[in-house]
Each structure stands twice: as structure tokens, then as C-alpha cells.
Amino acid sequence: xxxxxxxxxxxxxxxxxxxxxxxxxxxxxxxxxxxxxxxxxxxxxxxxxxxxxxxxxxxxxxxxxxxxxxxxxxxxxxxxxxxxxxxxxxxxxxxxxxxxxxxxxxxxxxxxxxxxxxxxxxxxxxxxxxxxxxxxxxxxxxxxxxxxxx
Numbered sequence: 817x818x819x820x821x822x823x824x825x826x827x828x829x830x831x832x833x834x835x836x837x838x839x840x841x842x843x844x845x846x847x848x849x850x851x852x853x854x855x856x857x858x859x860x861x862x863x864x865x866x867x868x869x870x871x872x873x874x875x876x877x878x879x880x881x882x883x884x885x886x887x888x889x890x891x892x893x894x895x896x897x898x899x900x901x902x903x904x905x906x907x908x909x910x911x912x913x914x915x916x917x918x919x920x921x922x923x924x925x926x927x928x929x930x931x932x933x934x935x936x937x938x939x940x941x942x943x944x945x946x947x948x949x950x951x952x953x954x955x956x957x958x959x960x961x962x963x964x965x966x
Contacts, residue, residue, distance in 0.1 A: 823884070823891040825858040831895050832859065850878055851899050854886045911957045912950065919949045920961055937962075 827835065835852045838844055844852075853876055860866040869887075873880040890898035912920065923943060928935045937955035944950050944958070 823887040824860050825855055825887055825890050826861045827855065827859045827864070832856070832861075832864075834895070847901075848899050850876055850882075851886050854878070854883050855890060855895075855898060858883065858887055911953060912961055916944075916949050917961055919947070920944060920958060923947075924962055 835856050838852045839849060839856065842849065854872055857865050857867045857872045857875065858869075867875070869880045869883040872878075872883045876883075886898050920940065924935055924940055929939065932939070937958045940958045940962075941953050941955045944953050
């Protein structure tokens with residue numbers, strides 16, 4: 817069973833109008849326009865082209881796997897999923913805000929503890945926790961923050 821058989825695209829009249837409007841306007845990202853054209857060519861509804869993946873890929877100058885992925889996304893998630901990228905989920909948020917960064921820089925520029933020639937990253941991290949600037953912070957976060965501020 818080919819992907820074409822498994823993920824059949826049948827657009828509603830409203831979806832078809834929306835995709836045709838998008839394709840004509842050209843005011844969307846190129847990727848979105850290509851996906852819209854793929855869906856229009858792949859539409860297997862009554863009176864629609866219903867092209868196979870290879871023909872669509874040839875006509876739109878994209879890969880057959882791209883066509884298959886767009887079909888699959890439309891079948892599983894609808895029009896929005898087929899046209900637009902998923903939002904990234906692995907977003908890394910800042911460990912220290914601006915005030916905490918300022919406190920870290922001030923501490924790093926201050927005189928080191930008695931008996932030490934200079935601050936180490938571990939000592940800076942431990943001192944930030946002692947001063948209750950943060951609940952916990954790694955020496956790697958301290959390193960990145962200081963590198964960024966130089």
C-alpha cells in the first residue's frame with residue numbers, strides 16, 4: 817500500500833478556496849505556498865486533479881517525500897498542520913534574569929575571598945546561592961553569562 821492510498825487528501829470547498837487564495841496571493845512563505853499547491857494537486861475530491869506523488873513532485877519541483885509528508889500531515893492534523901511548521905518544544909529559557917546577571921558581574925569584579933588569588937566559576941556559583949540571588953546555579957551557567965557580558 818502506497819502512502820498515496822493511505823493518506824488520501826479530500827479538501828472541503830472552503831479549504832480549496834483558502835488554498836487557491838493563498839497560492840494566488842504569494843504573500844506567504846515559500847514553504848507554505850508549496851505545501852498549499854501540493855494539497856491542491858493531491859486533492860482527490862470530486863472534480864479535483866488527484867495527482868500522484870511523483871507527478872506533484874515533478875510539477876512543483878520538490879521531493880516526493882515532501883509530498884508524502886504533506887499528505888500525511890493533512891490526514892492526521894488538518895489544513896493548519898499541513899501548511900505550517902510545528903513550534904519547537906525544546907526552548908531553553910534563561911537561567912538568570914538581568915538583575916541576577918548584574919549581581920553576578922558585580923561579584924566577579926569584586927575582590928576574591930581571603931586566601932584566594934581570583935574567583936573560580938564554582939566559587940561564584942556557590943556565592944550566588946549563599947547570597948540568595950538564586951536558588952541554584954551551575955558553574956557552566958556562570959561561565960556562559962560572564963562570557964556573554966565581556
